[in-house]
Amino acid sequence: MSETPKKIETSFYRRSDVVQISRELTGKVLCTKIGDEPKTSGIIVETEAYCGRNDKACHANNGLRTERTQVIYQPGGLAYVYLCYGIHHLFNVVTNVKDTADAILVRAIEPLEGLKTMKKRRNADAVSPKLTNGPGKCTQALGIITSMTGTDLTGDTIWIEDRAKHTGEIVSSPRIGVDYAGEHAKRAWRFSIKSNRWVSHR
DNA sequence: CATTTGATGTTCT
DNA sequence: GAACATCAAATGC
Numbered sequence: 653m654s655e656t657p658k659k660i661e662t663s664f665y666r667r668s669d670v671v672q673i674s675r676e677l678t679g680k681v682l683c684t685k686i687g688d689e690p691k692t693s694g695i696i697v698e699t700e701a702y703c704g705r706n707d708k709a710c711h712a713n714n715g716l717r718t719e720r721t722q723v724i725y726q727p728g729g730l731a732y733v734y735l736c737y738g739i740h741h742l743f744n745v746v747t748n749v750k751d752t753a754d755a756i757l758v759r760a761i762e763p764l765e766g767l768k769t770m771k772k773r774r775n776a777d778a779v780s781p782k783l784t785n786g787p788g789k790c791t792q793a794l795g796i797i798t799s800m801t802g803t804d805l806t807g808d809t810i811w812i813e814d815r816a817k818h819t820g821e822i823v824s825s826p827r828i829g830v831d832y833a834g835e836h837a838k839r840a841w842r843f844s845i846k847s848n849r850w851v852s853h854r
Numbered sequence: 855c856a857t858t859t860g861a862t863g864t865t866c867t
Numbered sequence: 868g869a870a871c872a873t874c875a876a877a878t879g880c
Contacts, residue, residue: 700872709872711865720865738862740873757872788873798864829872
């Protein structure tokens with residue numbers, strides 16, 4: 653009667669509606685297995701959608717194609733990890749087909765497996781919301797770093813599982829930290845699980 | 855409590 | 868040289 657963890661496959665990521673995928677991603681389980689360390693995982697409780705076309709908040713807005721953003725143009729199902737403010741590694745899921753620059757930022761998770769390892773990586777002595785309730789904290793707890801950009805999410809380093817687990821109502825709200833995007837910053841493309849204590853707050 | 859500020863490094867102009 | 872999808876510690880009530 654165990655739940656059968658099912659790894660999400662490529663077809664899930666390659667659909668065209670990044671906002672819809674972003675919504676569906678909440679409640680799924682993000683997992684990592686880095687080197688010899690134990691598997692770590694957590695329920696995705698907060699995501700944000702970024703669309704390459706006509707979205708100023710996206711790094712690859714308006715066809716901007718650089719060394720950093722090229723992975724977003726790859727077919728869906730890859731990881732896009734980049735360094736923010738010189739310190740934090742932010743993890744995104746690349747979606748849609750080749751040459752379309754859509755991606756989803758994972759902003760917060762609810763710790764599930766490998767708690768001891770995550771605490772060690774975060775240099776924390778207790779499991780509390782502080783452990784993973786922000787995009788930079790998630791990646792640190794899961795051991796994700798920028799060199800993992802381009803990692804295939806159907807591989808055995810970073811992947812996402814679909815467990816039919818009850819989570820909660822999904823609510824949408826404006827994206828965070830993208831005020832520079834003008835009108836586009838107001839788009840309600842952030843999805844989170846209602847009343848979940850692991851969701852980030854501003 | 856709320857608000858401010860320093861840390862930090864890669865990317866792009 | 869400026870900007871940046873952030874965090875934690877310090878300061879001000």
